[in-house]
Amino acid sequence: MLAKALTGSNRYWGWIVLLLVVIGVGFSCYLWQLKEGLTVTGMSRDVSWGLYIGQFTFLVGVAASAVMLVLPYYLHNVKEFGRITVLGEFLAVAAIIMCLLFVIVDLGKPMRLLNMILYPTPNSLLFWDMVVLNGYLLLNIIIGWHVLEAEYKAVSPPRWLKPLIYLSIPWAVSIHTVTAFLYAGLPGRHYWLTALMAARFLASAFASGPALLILLCYILKKYAGFDPGRAAVQKLAGIVTYAMIVTVFFVALELFTAFYSQVPGHGMQSLQYLFVGLEGHRGMVPFMWVFVFLSALALVLLINPATRAREKTLLVACGSVFGALWIEKGLGLVIAGFIPNPFERVSEYAPTLPEVLITLGVWAAGLLVLTVLYRIVVAVKKESALGNEG
Amino acid sequence: MKIGAVGGLGLVFLPAVKGFAGSGALRDAAGAGSAVGRKWAMVVDMQKCWERGAECRDCILACHRAHNVPEIPDPEEEVKWVWTERFEHAFPEQVHEYLAEHLRDKPFLVLCNHCENPPCVRVCPTKATFKGDGGLVMMDYHRCLGCRYCMAACPYGARSFNFRDPRPYLRELNPAFPTREKGVVEKCNFCTERLEEGLPPACVEACPAKALVFGDLDDPSSEVRRILSASYTIVRKPELGTRPKVYYVINPGLGNSGGR
């Protein structure tokens, strides 16, 4: 089945080569970072996590969102998702691989990575994150592959797969909950110190992941000749709509608690920094207003049934959801948690060029995995469609 | 310092008992090489510190020299074990607009608080930072991954990351102490290497004003306990439940010492 990935149009190969070039550039920057240290990044003693960990956090959400296909399909018999659950599972695989890569590029001593396993430390949430992320990766590879193989061979999937599929549902929730706990359990970081964090993470994950999947379905339809079906996309659009509403609601809850209570240390200063600037530092302000604009646009287009049903406007809405939540979670959340610093000083963060190139390299690596997996899916689905007709 | 005195010909002679600064009565040092059953703490008497004048940096220099702490010019990548902050930065939640001038503009010494309930230890995924003997929050630089989770967890900004190789930024090397390498987190170790020899921390020893007092909280007759029971002391961010073990003596202002 894997051999299917080696067949494809010139456009397919061109895309693969482009990704390899971006990976190559990112990797050379990473070698430089290994040699010089993390000084080549924009991180500092005050903002000690940046773009890498932001991407990690955002992508855990994308990975977890596969459950939004698996759960309706397997527990509620939503037939429309039959054709695309494997797309969700493989998206999770690619996203988790990116997550793991982003953690590795963020480490000061990556060659000591195995210390996490050699000296397991159950009181650390990072340890649990490693456990649940790797478990989720394995689950999705096994499930996705066997379901697809069954379709390829025109048989029903092995019976032992069912329990794993059911297990993957709470497991998806666990990966994003544990990732939220990474932040929500730190005493001195008020912006993160909120019980709402895990709920907020899950809500935004269930908006951004399915939104990305709708975009991917469109790309597959347009360029790979595989149509997941309008019904499936519309079903997904409904999920994105609800999840986006809940996400914006949760952000509003944080704003209310911070600003009505007027407790400076209760996230108010971080939110001020994000939306209006703090002590003259306004680095994130433009981004956050783009977030506001995109969220509003997305909500208008999604809630209105006419624009949600029309393909063009739905794509704009999904792009907006993805962009908005990437800013909120992939940038703002991590950076603002460090601002102000423990001495109530503002020290801003901006990624450097090598940091951005490494980030793009990791994204390209994830897209490469995704492309190869989706290429196989499309080939198998087309063959089985032919088989069914014949 | 003579390394020969420590390393010698193999046979080691641990230094004889020495009294801690500001106190000859400390018996702590007697059991040299062992910190078991103790709870080390520091009391900083800011009034005494300020009497020396704001330029005095003896404790900082002594510490940074003893531990090969580099002087990195870029403030974003600074490495520091002990340094000073103004009141509003050291105690941001206890500041108000009309705070007495003698508090507001003066430097406060800040360092790792060696918390009784340290969040950094809780989050470390490899036990590279851990609570050792005597309640010290220790770093094992051999094991640190450089994930910087401890830096996110520390509410005191006490941890520094080696964004680059620190060696070129060392003016003079203490040959008896290692340096660090790029990619690991470091911080004050309360001079565990000196405590084990029965010596007080380098900063305490170096303070010409005897403003720093070091001792065992579990010993009711120790000088730290005596000061804590007799003076008004504060700690940084007590509301976070970390239970810091660096205490600050806050005296009434010089201007109103006769009042009330």
Place this chain on the structure above:
Amino acid sequence: MKIPDMRYIITGIVVFLVVMTFPFWYNIGKAASAPQVSLDTPRIREMAEPQCVEPASYMRANHMRLLEEWRDRVVRGGERTYVAGDGKEYLMSLQNTCLDCHSNYDEFCALCHDYAGVAPDCWTCHLEFPRESK
């Protein structure tokens, strides 16, 4: 299996084997002689009967294990004193005990490590410059 596939597979296996065994046949007939490490340092010269913490043969084979044990006992256990097999006590310190005698990094540590093709990273932190007592 189709014949063309077989051809690719065999070619692949041959290429893999050649690449993987490259270091062996590349070095055929180039065996370097074992290095002679120098024990001529000021501190060792002072000793009437030069002796390491444990017998030389043991140290040669096991110094890395001993150092790891020391490392964990000092850093994590808060111990400082090592009681050697012969009952003598030593300060457990690479920098202050081992390198105090073996103050000739190039003629001692590096010589053997290079020969064995290992690159321990002890010296990124532990100082190895000439350690004449001041």
